Amino acid sequence: MNILLSGEFEAAELHVWLQSLGAALPDAHWLGRDQALAVADTVEVAVVANPPPGSLLGLPKLRLIQSLWAGVDRLLLDPTLPPGVPIARMVDPAMNASMAETALWATLALHRGYFDYALSQRQGLWQPRPQRRADSVNVLVLGLGQMGLSAARRIAQQGYRVSGWSLRPRPDTLDLDGLVCHAGASALPELQAKSDIVINLLPLTAATQRMLDSRFFAALPRGAGLVNLARGAHVVDADLLAALDRGHLAHAVLDVFHTEPLPSDHRYWSHPNVTLLPHVAAQTDPSSASQVVAANVRALLEGRSLAHLVQRERGY
Amino acid sequence: MNILLSGEFEAAELHVWLQSLGAALPDAHWLGRDQALAVADTVEVAVVANPPPGSLLGLPKLRLIQSLWAGVDRLLLDPTLPPGVPIARMVDPAMNASMAETALWATLALHRGYFDYALSQRQGLWQPRPQRRADSVNVLVLGLGQMGLSAARRIAQQGYRVSGWSLRPRPDTLDLDGLVCHAGASALPELQAKSDIVINLLPLTAATQRMLDSRFFAALPRGAGLVNLARGAHVVDADLLAALDRGHLAHAVLDVFHTEPLPSDHRYWSHPNVTLLPHVAAQTDPSSASQVVAANVRALLEGRSLAHLVQRERGY
Numbered sequence: 001m002n003i004l005l006s007g008e009f010e011a012a013e014l015h016v017w018l019q020s021l022g023a024a025l026p027d028a029h030w031l032g033r034d035q036a037l038a039v040a041d042t043v044e045v046a047v048v049a050n051p052p053p054g055s056l057l058g059l060p061k062l063r064l065i066q067s068l069w070a071g072v073d074r075l076l077l078d079p080t081l082p083p084g085v086p087i088a089r090m091v092d093p094a095m096n097a098s099m100a101e102t103a104l105w106a107t108l109a110l111h112r113g114y115f116d117y118a119l120s121q122r123q124g125l126w127q128p129r130p131q132r133r134a135d136s137v138n139v140l141v142l143g144l145g146q147m148g149l150s151a152a153r154r155i156a157q158q159g160y161r162v163s164g165w166s167l168r169p170r171p172d173t174l175d176l177d178g179l180v181c182h183a184g185a186s187a188l189p190e191l192q193a194k195s196d197i198v199i200n201l202l203p204l205t206a207a208t209q210r211m212l213d214s215r216f217f218a219a220l221p222r223g224a225g226l227v228n229l230a231r232g233a234h235v236v237d238a239d240l241l242a243a244l245d246r247g248h249l250a251h252a253v254l255d256v257f258h259t260e261p262l263p264s265d266h267r268y269w270s271h272p273n274v275t276l277l278p279h280v281a282a283q284t285d286p287s288s289a290s291q292v293v294a295a296n297v298r299a300l301l302e303g304r305s306l307a308h309l310v311q312r313e314r315g316y
Numbered sequence: 317m318n319i320l321l322s323g324e325f326e327a328a329e330l331h332v333w334l335q336s337l338g339a340a341l342p343d344a345h346w347l348g349r350d351q352a353l354a355v356a357d358t359v360e361v362a363v364v365a366n367p368p369p370g371s372l373l374g375l376p377k378l379r380l381i382q383s384l385w386a387g388v389d390r391l392l393l394d395p396t397l398p399p400g401v402p403i404a405r406m407v408d409p410a411m412n413a414s415m416a417e418t419a420l421w422a423t424l425a426l427h428r429g430y431f432d433y434a435l436s437q438r439q440g441l442w443q444p445r446p447q448r449r450a451d452s453v454n455v456l457v458l459g460l461g462q463m464g465l466s467a468a469r470r471i472a473q474q475g476y477r478v479s480g481w482s483l484r485p486r487p488d489t490l491d492l493d494g495l496v497c498h499a500g501a502s503a504l505p506e507l508q509a510k511s512d513i514v515i516n517l518l519p520l521t522a523a524t525q526r527m528l529d530s531r532f533f534a535a536l537p538r539g540a541g542l543v544n545l546a547r548g549a550h551v552v553d554a555d556l557l558a559a560l561d562r563g564h565l566a567h568a569v570l571d572v573f574h575t576e577p578l579p580s581d582h583r584y585w586s587h588p589n590v591t592l593l594p595h596v597a598a599q600t601d602p603s604s605a606s607q608v609v610a611a612n613v614r615a616l617l618e619g620r621s622l623a624h625l626v627q628r629e630r631g632y
Binding site: 094097098101102104105108109111112113114117118120121124126127128129130131133134154157158159260261262264269275276277278279280283285 | 410413414417418420421424425427428429430433434436437440442443444445446447449450470473474475576577578580585591592593594595596599601
């Protein structure tokens with residue numbers, strides 16, 4: 001079986017992927033773009049990780065585009081994407097766990113003031129602050145996909161008061177371990193008004209782009225914290241900086257940015273109330289992700305239904 | 317009922333305690349040292365928080381010394397402590413939860429490299445690092461009292477491989493939610509050799525003082541992290557600094573120190589691999605702790621057995 005493997009990989013990274021994909025699908029041949037074009041009529045599957053635009057052209061038998069990344073916003077921007085070919089996102093339990101760890105760490109640090117203590121340490125100040133109980137802290141998780149749900153559940157397990165929000169209602173909101181889930185723009189203001197911590201795990205779509213703007217921040221109580229683990233384009237940077245500068249937001253934890261790596265002159269680097277991560281909140285685990293790829297490829301070959309299919313019109 | 321309340325309180329703090337103790341025991345009169353001496357024959361209970369030495373002298377009817385703090389090491393150093401009077405430590409579920417939060421936050425941060433990323437941010441470096449799965453990270457919790465157990469359980473719930481260790485065997489180690497518990501000095505080396513993260517929640521006694529020394533650190537694998545949430549006197553500071561300086565230990569999270577506040581010229585303040593907290597890992601929650609006090613006072617009055625009694629000879 002010939003499979004196109006296309007994406008932005010460093011050499012060492014490509015090596016790791018080829019090893020783990022090879023182990024998960026021992027019968028497959030993994031082809032680069034040129035190799036795939038030479039046997040175009042035999043290539044039914046493309047496994048991709050932000051492939052350059054045009055990478056999927058000229059493959060008439062393509063039946064599955066499987067992303068190695070959870071976010072497919074960049075993939076969907078490619079105007080040459082072959083229409084009608086199913087696209088599957090990566091939904092990897094190891095990656096969900098990893099994202100939940102970051103969301104939980106940020107929640108604990110914001111709740112308990114550990115970013116403030118780090119600042120005090122740099123200033124040489126011994127400055128205990130009053131302590132709140134977790135069950136008095138309201139956490140709002142935006143986005144209830146696999147990652148949003150994993151994060152929300154873990155945070156709720158620690159005793160926080162967690163609300164979940166998604167743009168569209170989920171079909172299964174009745175069975176979410178006591179997590180209170182809300183949907184739609186009209187439900188948001190009431191949730192914002194009481195949120196001490198907001199964690200963004202929304203998909204990036206036309207509807208959610210630039211959603212975290214001055215109006216959004218103004219609707220949060222003074223002293224709230226923001227955790228953006230989704231996409232840089234969800235945030236209007238100037239609005240976030242203004243909200244931090246005037247102390248309306250106490251702190252922001254940012255893993256994703258409009259441009260990555262974040263340009264060295266960006267104010268986020270040195271802002272005392274910004275904690276910046278280099279897009280590491282949840283790195284894909286090649287061995288675990290390769291099993292997910294293999295399961296979908298086998299489903300395709302055996303005519304079973306594919307998992308984690310993207311709805312192109314909704315954008316995720 | 318007359319109760320001596322004695323300790324190191326700031327005015328605002330004393331006010332909060334008097335309010336919450338008053339609400340929990342509405343029939344009690346809370347007396348300072350001089351007031352208590354004036355009615356010495358009526359004082360059967362002393363509620364204390366690091367009382368100055370000699371504070372408990374001259375109260376012939378004393379039947380219970382109830383600490384508001386979990387650690388009683390300073391209290392037991394008072395040579396004038398009336399012999400034979402039962403001493404109860406504070407064991408407060410809210411405080412256990414609070415300690416577990418700090419231990420979990422430190423574990424997540426060490427495991428996921430968030431202290432390193434904070435350093436990279438200050439250096440203006442965008443530097444993703446490889447990511448390990450939680451189930452490949454070994455965490456060793458020293459001390460299996462209420463706080464050690466709470467911390468160990470929460471960390472284990474996140475998928476880490478947690479071992480617990482105490483100096484003496486616990487009677488109930490068979491029922492600890494799958495947590496693997498060990499006891500005694502001879503069990504320690506094998507645990508140390510595989511520990512990525514060590515969390516100290518031991519009581520401070522003659523046997524545990526200065527236990528975290530160069531020999532202890534040398535037995536850990538290179539790159540291990542240390543989290544000290546117990547007492548500063550558990551650590552030989554010069555040994556810890558040496559282990560950090562030569563990179564044998566990657567990072568230390570320290571909440572407690574030999575002298576508090578930590579003197580401003582101490583190297584911990586500016587060490588890039590030390591995260592310093594001003595003794596806030598688990599602050600006593602007055603409303604919750606007052607309920608614990610009230611329950612023990614009522615048990616005393618009604619002739620029921622007292623909870624959380626200290627064994628003076630073992631030191632906790």
